[in-house]
Amino acid sequence: MDPIKLSQDLIRCPSITPHNAGALEIVEKHLTSLGFTCERLDFEGIANLYAQKGAGRPRLCFGGHTDVVPVGAENLWTASPFQGTIKDEKLWGRGAADMKCAIAAFLSALADLKTEAPLSLLITGDEEGEALHGTQRLLPLLAERNLIPDLCLIGEPTALKEVGDTLKIGRRGSITGQLTCFGKQGHIAYPQNTDNPIPRLLACLQDLYAYPFDEGTEMFEPTRFEATSIDVGNLATNIIPQKVEARFGIRLNTLQKAEDLCEVLKSLCQKTAGKHDLHLTIHGDAYLTEDKEKIHLVQKAIEKVTGALPAISTTGGTTDGRFISAYCPVIECGLLEKTMHQVDEHVSLKDIHQLKEIYLSILHDFLPDSSTSGRENLTD
Ligand SMILES: [Zn+2]
Structure with missing residues (x-):
């Protein structure tokens, strides 16, 4: 599964909160093809998706959102914000950094992973707005069904200079x-x-x-x-x-x-x-993940890909981590923060591939009995 093509498909959906514009259908289609059971949990016209496969523990959940902030002054954009243009080895468009390409990278990592271990995804269409009818409403439903994960990895942009250089383990x-x-x-x-x-x-x-x-x-x-x-x-x-x-x-x-x-x-x-x-x-309220063991596991998994242990930070705006952290440890790791919410939001193609490798390494280290198909095992 090509994470670049998938990123482009997602960017081409003008999913400005509260509109879904077909974005979650694309995610759902790919997850279904990977053997996930998908469930749409829409509230008040907001589209949300919960997908899972495998049973037992430890369960890892990927959290994310397909909605994006408005484009602002569209005439200032070099390339149309919903075209998914590739130029200069970069992918341009609203939501590229925050956070459609991270979702694409995670789905692409899943396609390369061989495991029967329990996995889930919680993707909402209401993160950039009031965030009333997304993650916040899904969590009690998951708790009722005993499906709260042991770790939630959120794909929000967190990197300062290079993908994998910083993790967020809390937010104000x-x-x-x-x-x-x-x-x-x-x-x-x-x-x-x-x-x-x-x-x-x-x-x-x-x-x-x-x-x-x-x-x-x-x-x-x-x-x-x-x-x-x-x-x-x-x-x-x-x-x-x-x-x-x-x-x-x-x-x-x-x-x-x-x-x-x-x-x-x-x-x-x-x-x-x-x-x-x-x-x-x-x-x-502010949140802080204090599970040092899981933080260290994720740091080490990233180090295997980038060669450097990522820094941990709590800076930046609020994310859905504030809701999820009331239920389980949350770690955020995604693309570069630099152009998020800006005119000419973009990410480099190299970074999308690198983030996919990072996610694969985290999945590999977190889930027992997992291996990577079609290539040398990353973490041997
Ligand atoms: Zn975001």
Whole structure:
């Protein structure tokens, strides 16, 4: 199974969340041909796929998503984002790095693997959006059926310079929020008759920036507050506005619980914001895989392919690892992070092949009695 051709087929499906656009059908077709039992578990119009083969333990699950983020300004793309163009030994298109080519690499590795060992795949069409009707909803169903794996390998982009140089064993959690401060509109020349909400909002944001949430841990950066916009929408130069609104985000580490942090934010706003509205959305707590044995096994399997032990990291945005880690250890390993979500997202063809070898080596080392067909055994 050619991972490049399969990558192209997947990129040619314009599967911007919540659309599936035929992507999961392609995955399903290949898995069925490899002897997997496939089950579509669609919720609220979101397509999800669970596939499995073999019985017993240890069970390894590959986790991934076929949905992609929007293309942004399409006129800025060198090649059309859903054409799957190959140029300069690279494959270009939305979802190339994040993470269709990783799915293709894993399927292609499966085709070369001879094993009766238990394997499963959990592929969702709702990771880049709200992530409400994907992985989060599938896990309780798998738990009910006693199908929670012993390790979940997620194919999110994790590499910095070369494929296999970095694994993610955790991710920070995330909260986003919107703070609106209210005042009294009036003429700028008569401020005594008005109540300007802007200084209160600014003071509150400064307090939030200055608040010593924590100093981070060995594996995590400190919890951080960042404002993303301040809006008044005031076109006049001589009117003090009635309200001002700020949007912000917090990335939190394992020292914090998102729910507790929301209480801290509420009380800080209470102190300086005056009359205000605060809306907070929790996107997830931080997660950290602490199963050193499994981390080491995956590191060693990668070293056999690349010649170097990968670094372990917890940086970057949230992934479905935050949901899965509540059930089993999670390790993320995929292509280069560099162009994900950008205009002209691309990956090198060499990297797709290399990731396939990495996945094959991990499968080989994790699953008992597995071997590689049609070539020298990688890990002898
Ligand atoms: Zn992703």
